[in-house]
Amino acid sequence: MAAEFFRTAHLAVPGCTEPSRPADVIDRLLADVFESRAAADLFNPYTDNRPGIDLPDAARIRRDNLSAVLRVMCAEPIEEIWIAEAPGHNGGARSGVPLIPESCFDRFADRTGTRLRRATVGPPAVTLTGEAVWTHLDRRLRLPLLWNTVLHHPHQPLDPSTNRTPTTRDIEAFASSRTLLREVAPDARVIAIGRVAERSWDGPASYVRHPAQGGRRLFDVQLRELSI
Template identity: 40%
Template sequence: MTPDAFIDDLAGLRFPGTFNPYAESCPEFDADDAPRIRRENLRLVLEAAAAAGVDSIWVARDLGYRGGRRTGLALTDEAHLSAHAGLYGSLPLVRATRGPAMAERTAKAVWQVLRSVGRPVFLWNVFPLHPHGAEGPMSNRCHNRAERLASRHYLDWLVAELRPRTVVAIGNDAAAALSDLDVSAFRVRHPSYGGQGEFLARMRELYALPVPDRCGAQATLV
C-alpha cells in the first residue's frame, strides 16, 4: 500500500459518533476544502517519514477535538503545526480551519519532549479518527474495541513500512489497545490530568534526555 492508498482508505473509514477529518468538514470551524488540506498534511508527513526513516512511533489513543481533528495529524494542535512541519525538514503543512489557532494540553507536553529528542519520530493514534460523546462533536470519548480492530491495519502498515526502533504507547488506554493488537510498546503515562511529570521522566529514561538538577543545571540520564 502506498501513502496515497493509505490515506484514501483512511478517508473512507466511517463509524457512528466519530468525525473523519480526512473526509468530513466541520461547519463551525473548518475552512473551505479542509478535508483535502488534512489529507495533504498527512501525505507530506507520511512520505517524509518513509523517505527519512524513523527512530520511533509514538501512539496515543485517538484524535482529540482540539488537536488532530483540526490538523489531521496525531498529537499535533495548530499551535505546533509549524513544529511538526520542521520535524522532517520544512514541510509545507497548512491550517485547515478558520479563526484563532487552537492549542491542546497533550500536544504541548508531547512537543516539549520532541524538541529535545533530536530523532525522527512518527505520531499516530490507535484509532485514527475523532470519537466524540453524546454531549456533542466538540467532546472526546475513548474508541471502542470494534473501532480499534477495524482500523488496526493502519498501525500494522506503519510499523512494517517505517520499521521503528521502538513503539511508545502514550497512556494506559493506548498501551492496553496496543497489547490487544499484539503490538509491543514502551508504556509512558499520559501527560494530561496530573501525569506530565511522570510522562517527562519516562521519556527522559527512554531517550537519555538531560534533566535539571536541584540548582537548575543540566545532567544527563545514563
C-alpha cells in the same frame, strides 16, 4: 470512496521506493485512514467538515497534511513510532495529523522544512497533549513517526466538540491501519502514550503515562527514563 479521496492527495512518497518499504504500503495506509467508519460518534476529519469551525475544503487540507507528514517521515528509515490514543476535537480533528496540533505547525516546519496548512478558522488551536509531546520533540535530533490508535475523532453523540475514550469498536476499526503501519516501519521502536495505545499495539511497546488528566509529570519522567 477512499480511492476517490486518495486521488486528491499528494501521495508521491520520496525515499519509499525500495523493496523493503514500497510506496504502495504508504498508499494503502493513507487510503485506510481516509475511509469512513460510518459511526455517528466518530468524526472523520478526512471526509467531513464541522460548520463554523472548518474551511470549505478542510477535509482535503487534512488529507494533504497527513500525506505530507508521512512523506517526511518516510524520507529516512523510521527509528521510532510514538502512538497515542485518538485525535481530540482541538487536535487531530482540526489538523488531520496525530500529535501535531495547529499550534505546533511552525515547530514541525522548523524541524522538517515542510509547512502544514490550517483547515480551520480563528486562532490556532492549542492542546495540552501536543504541547507536552513537543516539549520533548524539540530536544531530539530526529522526529519519530507520530500516530494514533484511532485515527478519527471519538466524541459524544451529536456533539463533535467533545472528546470521549475510544471504545473497543473504535480500536478494532483501525486494526488494519496499525497493521499497515508495522509494514511501513517494521523495525521501529514503539512508544505507547497511554494504556489504550499500549493495549492496542500488537507487538513490543514501551509504555508512558498519557500527559492528560494530571499525567504530565509522570509522562515527563518516564520519557526521560527511556533516554528519549
